[in-house]
Amino acid sequence: MSDHPTISIVAPIYNEEDSLQELHRRISGVMEPLDLSWELVMVNDGSRDRSLELMVELHERDPEHVRIVNFARNFGHQIAVTAGMDYAQGEAVVLIDADLQDPPELIPQMIEKWREGYEVVYAVRAEREGESWLKRTLSSLFYRVLFRITEIKIPLDTGDFRLMDQRVVRAVTTMPERHRFIRGMVSWVGFRQVGIEYKRDPRFAGETKYPLRKQLRLAWDGITGFSYVPLQLATYLGFIIAAMSGLSILFVIYMRAFTDELFFEGQASTLVMVLFLGGVQLISLGVIGEYLGRIYNEVKGRPLYIVHTTRGFDDSSGHPEDQRPEHHLSLSREGSVQHD
Numbered sequence: 001m002s003d004h005p006t007i008s009i010v011a012p013i014y015n016e017e018d019s020l021q022e023l024h025r026r027i028s029g030v031m032e033p034l035d036l037s038w039e040l041v042m043v044n045d046g047s048r049d050r051s052l053e054l055m056v057e058l059h060e061r062d063p064e065h066v067r068i069v070n071f072a073r074n075f076g077h078q079i080a081v082t083a084g085m086d087y088a089q090g091e092a093v094v095l096i097d098a099d100l101q102d103p104p105e106l107i108p109q110m111i112e113k114w115r116e117g118y119e120v121v122y123a124v125r126a127e128r129e130g131e132s133w134l135k136r137t138l139s140s141l142f143y144r145v146l147f148r149i150t151e152i153k154i155p156l157d158t159g160d161f162r163l164m165d166q167r168v169v170r171a172v173t174t175m176p177e178r179h180r181f182i183r184g185m186v187s188w189v190g191f192r193q194v195g196i197e198y199k200r201d202p203r204f205a206g207e208t209k210y211p212l213r214k215q216l217r218l219a220w221d222g223i224t225g226f227s228y229v230p231l232q233l234a235t236y237l238g239f240i241i242a243a244m245s246g247l248s249i250l251f252v253i254y255m256r257a258f259t260d261e262l263f264f265e266g267q268a269s270t271l272v273m274v275l276f277l278g279g280v281q282l283i284s285l286g287v288i289g290e291y292l293g294r295i296y297n298e299v300k301g302r303p304l305y306i307v308h309t310t311r312g313f314d315d316s317s318g319h320p321e322d323q324r325p326e327h328h329l330s331l332s333r334e335g336s337v338q339h340d
Contacts, residue, residue, distance in 0.1 A: 008039050027096075031065075041069065067310070075305045093163070120162060122162040123196060
């Protein structure tokens with residue numbers, strides 16, 4: 001194996017025992033004809049099924065290409081992607097999910113664009129098979145809202161499936177934030193970027209690891225990580241309500257002074273206004289609290305992830321000393337502790 005392969009393919013793994021063999025087969029089938037040195041970095045994100053066991057079998061069967069990073073527990077998809085980028089040593093790094101909704105057969109087109117001089121090649125979902133109408137609608141709405149409210153223009157209908165030059169990877173991995181939104185971070189660092197369209201396939205096997213709850217959480221991470229609009233909305237609502245209240249007071253004074261009509265008689269209208277204002281205040285406090293909680297998480301300074309074991313990496317395949325990531329903790333198989 002070359003110390004620095006040309007292409008690193010990073011796949012975060014969480015309970016994907018039914019897809020791993022097919023993932024390796026299809027990636028091997030795509031990469032072998034290209035006559036490029038390559039590695040497949042699988043990051044086990046605390047799987048509870050046989051995923052780790054099958055990953056070890058793949059490594060033993062194909063030690064030249066398969067590498068394993070095994071987390072001490074589940075840290076989440078975006079953190080697993082970050083770990084794969086930390087350990088990847090290729091001149092270019094491809095991010096792909098293990099469910100095979102993003103076809104490995106698109107990788108040669110990405111490599112071709114990279115050779116043309118583009119440093120980021122992202123895949124644009126022109127079609128999305130196997131997804132419900134609700135999921136497609138919410139995803140489309142999210143990307144368009146995010147595009148409108150952020151200064152950094154994140155390409156529409158894109159996920160994490162992309163190729164990045166190693167310079168881009170190094171730039172992204174220097175960003176130590178805990179609530180990560182990789183596609184937004186890649187857009188933020190800049191470089192020459194281009195998109196290619198593809199048809200997203202249904203899952204190869206198993207159930208989705210991104211139910212609606214997790215999708216909403218990721219969407220919120222993207223919005224709060226790249227936009228202050230939620231905070232600004234609280235201010236806008238305050239001004240609007242204050243203006244409405246001022247006009248209402250003038251209206252009531254006028255009606256009381258110059259007419260015999262009785263407006264706002266009784267407690268119902270007062271109760272409605274109090275409940276409305278209370279709801280607005282609680283929402284505003286919740287938004288402020290969300291941003292404050294993120295600041296709290298950042299200042300604690302905990303590592304992004306903890307690596308329990310690795311396979312397929314030797315001393316020469318690690319990061320150079322002046323480029324080693326400083327946001328994670330690695331525990332060797334023998335149990336000694338190494339801060340990376």
